[in-house]
Amino acid sequence: MQQRRIARIGAAFFLLPAVLVAACDGNREDPAQSAPPPVLSVAVTHARIAALPVRVPATGNIAAWQEASIGAEADGLRLVAVDVDVGDTVRRGQVLARFSADIVRAELAEASAAVAQAAAQVDEAQSNAARARSLTHTGALSTQQIDQYVVAAATGRARLEATRAAERRQRLRVTQTRVVAPDDGIVTSRTATVGAVVPAGQELFRVIRDGRLEWRAAVAAADIGRLAPGQVATLDIEGHAVRGRLRTIAPAIDTQTRTGLVYVDLPDDPAIRTGAFARGHVELGDAPALTVPQSAVLLRDGFRYVMRVGPASTVVMQKVSVGRRAGDRLEITEGLSASDAVIVSGLGFLADGDTVRIVDASATPAGSDS
Template sequence: MNIFSHKKSILITMGTGFVFLFFWWIQHPGARVESVSTAAPAALTVSVIEPQRQEWPDMVQADGSLAAWQEAVIGAETGSLRITELFADVGSVVKRGQLLARLADNSAAADVRKQEGAVIQARASLEKSQADLKRSQMAADSGALSSQKMDEYRITESIDRAALDSAEADLQSKRITLANTRVVAVDDGVISSRSALLGNVVSTGTELFRMVRQGRIEWQAELDAQQLARVQVGQPAHVRLPAGKIVNGTVRLVAPTLSTSTGRAIVYVSLAAGSVSQSGMFASGSIELAQTSALTLPESALVQRDGRNDVYVLSADGARVARRTVVTGRRMNGRVEVVSGIDVKARVVASGGAFLSDGVSVKVVEAAATKWEST
């Protein structure tokens, strides 16, 4: 037999063996399972905690707008004068007495100088009449002057004294008019609007500026009758601004009546000074009421699925977890109140619940947190 014939026989033998193995594998399907690894899936590693009983303030949620605590209108106190200078604009932070605008003061200054001359003249007339009265009294003592003439000197002195008083009052009025050509801030605050225009001739009482007194902004929360009955002056509040920032405040005033059209009342909340709140914003917030007991968990223990909140509770033997749907309430400092669904003795998976499923095997690597009862 040559080499070629020998190889051909070997191939035929191997082919026959493979065919035999193939038919045997089809007839014995159970053998295929034996070749697959039968190792159980690895248990997931979790840490568990127990719910904590804490004293939390009850909360009233509300919406409302932000407005100035008080607005001040700054207007012209003298009329028919032209605005010559402006020193403030919208957004300017000003102090009480700070110069905001100046009116033309030429005519007012001239009136002051004219009246000062009138005062000097009236004073001189009074001095003359006083001297005449003094001399007449000396003459009357010697019998050289009649009582009628003495009365004339006394009356003249009284008239000149009244004329001086009138002249001095007119001078004071002219000086006030001159001072009113300087428009100043009536209080510390922030300019919120400006209607003054350079060169405009204003009338007495014309509004030139409007300001937020002391820069204080407050939240005007709208509450219904049931909520209003639980709110008191001095309670803390937390307002979420449109940008997401939380601003703290305090209830300043509770409206004594409700609107007949809406059935709601306004609660005025003073916000912390220096916050980024601005008048005209619309914001949501909450007002803290009395303290009540709450069963709480870290927010990381909750899994949100299909609009519900779930937690995973460790079984009694500590080998598996079971899913529990809970009802949540208040949230504070990274924790959430559990209203129902678990009890205080439950051992809850602290985090990573999104990777678990009901009945899955787990391995606990961290001892359960010690339950804390608030005092």
């Protein structure tokens, strides 16, 4: 009996470790069951090389290519008509305003009468001189008298030329009673008022010659050397995109702002107005760049990040530097390689270390352009 009890105690002693091991194994969880569940289903893609435009940024104002100042040439005359207003398109030689010409025409008539009188006196003096010369060898007139007739004829001719010059001046004053456009253009300013008596030289109108406008834009001194006449420039004027062509580059750099001026010819567009401020760029061509979709870049706390997919489908936030932008592609200049998979959806709902489920992955090779 005693031996049987000892045998039972020994069997229990040997079975105890097995029971303990089995109990421990029963309490141990399956690793697959212990992993945290994914917080979001996401789509991923790979960065790829794409050709992006190289652009030099510029800012500046719209100005007239050349602006003509049209003033009064006649002095002390009264304006009787103003035929154009601001915004009107004018042609070379078109009458813009008219002065009263009554006094000027009266003075012209007086000058013309003086010319006729002087011409009659010249005819008489020349006849007298001719007769005096014919009597040179007869002794009827002394040499002194003959010379007086000849001098009188020459003086008459000089007086006639003076009166003719006065007549031409009066005729010119008559033409000055009409203010005409010196060239084709658009009227941008008008100070002429009917009834006003204006002095000579006072500005009456301003006209943009040929209606040509230009963009006078400031470019960083470091970028000036990359520009050349003929390059295409694109500018944004209050949401309106305009394309122009770079005409010339100023030879000097502003020592205060460290910028240089470029002059861009603009097309004839009613949406463009002088004095408007515009931002834009000069296009230099295309260059390859590592790019990702713009939706793959997150702005957080003033920095830009992409979210890579790490081991076990965990989110790894990676700070990056960005460069050029074209369409929906954004250049990554630092912080990412072409082999990295980045998330393109739901970035605003993810944080570093989250687990995600990949539901759509781009199969585009990293070095592809398409």
